[in-house]
Amino acid sequence: MKTNVHRVNYNKWCSKLSTVLLLGFLVMGKWLIAQKKPNIIFILSDDAGYADFGFQGSKEFKTPRLDEFAKISIRCTQAYVSAAVCGPSRAGFLTGMYQQCFGFEENNVPGYMSLSGLTDDDMGLPLEQKTIGNQLKELGYTTAIFGKWHMGNADRFHPTKRGFDEFYGFRGGSRSFMPYDETNPIDKDENRLEQGFGNFLEHDGYLTDDLADKTNQFIAQHKDRPFFVYLSFNAVHTPMQAMEEDLRQFPNLKGKRKTLAAMTLAMDRACGKVLDQLKKLNLLDNTIIVFTNDNGGPSDTNSSINSPLSGTKANHLEGGVRVPFLISWRGRLKENTVYDYPILLLDMYPTFSAIAGAKVDDMAHLDGVNLLPFLERKNLGRPHNTLFWKKENRGAIRELDWKLIRYPDRPAELYDLSNDIAEAHDLASEYPDKVRVLYKKLFQWELGLERPKWQLLRKFEGKTAERMDAFSAPKIRN
Structure with missing residues (x-):
């Protein structure tokens, strides 16, 4: 009888052990699968000039860490944002869709708004x-x-309620x-530094360095599981503030330049800190890293240079919407190479996904595409045949290498970007049929968009036109 009892207890013990082991293997299996997923770091600078990096050809600016990073990256020479200003450009990146599809026109939140739509804290990423x-x-x-959000000030738009832990x-x-204090009073509530939700504080030192340090703390804490970091610098956006030791590195430059x-050197140093952390923790080979910018440089406000492109932030010339772009995935993407077909920041959503x-099938509604087959040269076609931009009655369309720009105050212009990236040769009068075709395609795209949920006061459109004319190549018309 005792033998039978022992046998029953033994069988129960074995059954429990098997269950525990099975659960352990399942947990371990999930952990191993998770470990195979690469980490993702997306670094976005703010209002940088297209030509203001060493890897973009600058002889004035010093960006040694990003130049070093470029040597292990693919440099995309025709990377575009979906908007020529900060907020809507970021909304496109975050959703993988043209932001106009959900009423986030090319206007920042909040701003100098018309009273005909949403205003102030009601504005934000839907x-x-x-x-x-x-x-x-x-x-x-x-x-x-880490850094700039710009997708709405109200609590309901907060990053921790929009998918960020x-x-x-x-x-x-x-x-x-610089830290806000009695000598540097805060100007707007929305600019308070915040950790988590509602925990307001102030940093020490220079904010660009601080954002990198906080990013590195996060990486160290989560190094054993896949993580996604959106390092959203406000550098090199105004206000124009730099550390004295960084200013001393440029004795031959003056003023805003x-x-x-x-400021660019400080941001380069911050990027280098993150790269060093990945190397230190042996994460570099299992991490996809992207560095890019949110729109063209506003040459009038921060002395950025977008050469050889015409235009600046806030307009649809190349200087407003074409940005520097580096992507690295060691062992998967070929290092120190270039990719010359147009890509969009909207592509980051499906690529990372x-x-x-x-x-x-879960990404069929997106306007972006998965870039991996193209960057790995498995697909030799173009990721996009047609690209669109729109702000109220201004708009632009690029189809293959033809680009049409529609204005409110002058006739539409047509450019062949394959041999005129400066957009100096307006070919509209030479190819009127091409103008009509592209004009209609742009309008057909607009018919599927949501009405803007908010708009700028009309007077600011005039200021945009003035900025564009001041920083455009002289036009040569046939």
């Missing part, structure tokens, strides 16, 4: 839109944003790089 943070979190990633930064669009060079294991 709550029904799924962000790349939401997407990657669902796919097993720990997500974080952690937030260290500010809700607005620009703030001081000198300050911008010093595919890397994380998302199903293709």
Whole structure:
């Protein structure tokens, strides 16, 4: 009888052990699968000039760490944003869709708005839109944003409610790089530094360095699981503020140009800190890293240079919408190479999602595409045949290498970007049929868009035209 009891107890013990082992293997299996997923770091600078990096050809500015990073990256020579100003450009990146599709026209939030639409804290990235943070979190990633949010000031728009586990930064669009105190009073509530939700504080030192340090703390804490970092610098946006030791590195420059060079050097150093952390923790080979910019440089306000491109931030010339772009994935993407077909920041959502294991069918509604087959040269075609831009009655369309720009105050212009990236040769009068075709295609695209949820006061359109004319190549018309 005792033998039978012992046998029953033994069998129960074996059954429990088997269950524990099975659960252990399942947990271990999930952990191993998670470990195979690469980390993702997306670094976005703010208002940088197209030509103001060493890897972009600058002889004045010093960007040694990003130049070093370029040597292990693919440099995309025709990378575009979906808007020529900060907020809507970031909204496009975050959703993988042309932001005009959900009424986020090319106007920042908040701003100098017409009273005919949403204003102030009612403005923000619509709550029904799924962000790349939401997407990657669902796919097993720990997500974080460090720096500028600019997707709405109200609590309901907060990053921690839009797919990001952690937030260290500010809700607005620009703030001081120096700590706020009695000698440097805060100008807007939205520019308060915040950690998590509602925990307001102030940093020490220079903000650009601080954002890199906080990013590195996050990486160290989450190094054993896949993570997604959105390092959203406010550098080199105004206010023009730099550290004295950085200013001393540019004795031959003066004024805003000198300050911008010093601010860019600080941002380069911050990027280098993050790269060093990845190397230190042996994460570099299992991390996809992107460095790019949110729109063209505003040459009149921060002395940035977009050469050889015409135009600046806030207009649809190449200097407003074409940006520097580096992407690295060691062992997967060929290092120190260039990719010359047009890409969009909208492509980051499906690219990161595919890397994380998302199903293709789940991304059919996106305007962006998965870039991996193109960057790996498995698909030799173009990621996009047609690109669009729109702000109220201004707009632009690029189809293959033809680009049409529609204005409110002058006839449309037509350029062949294959041999005129400066947009100096207006071919509209020479190819009137091409103008008509592209004009109609742009309008057909607009018919599928949502009405803008807010708009700038009309007078600011005039200021945009003045800025564009001041920084455009002289026009040569046939």
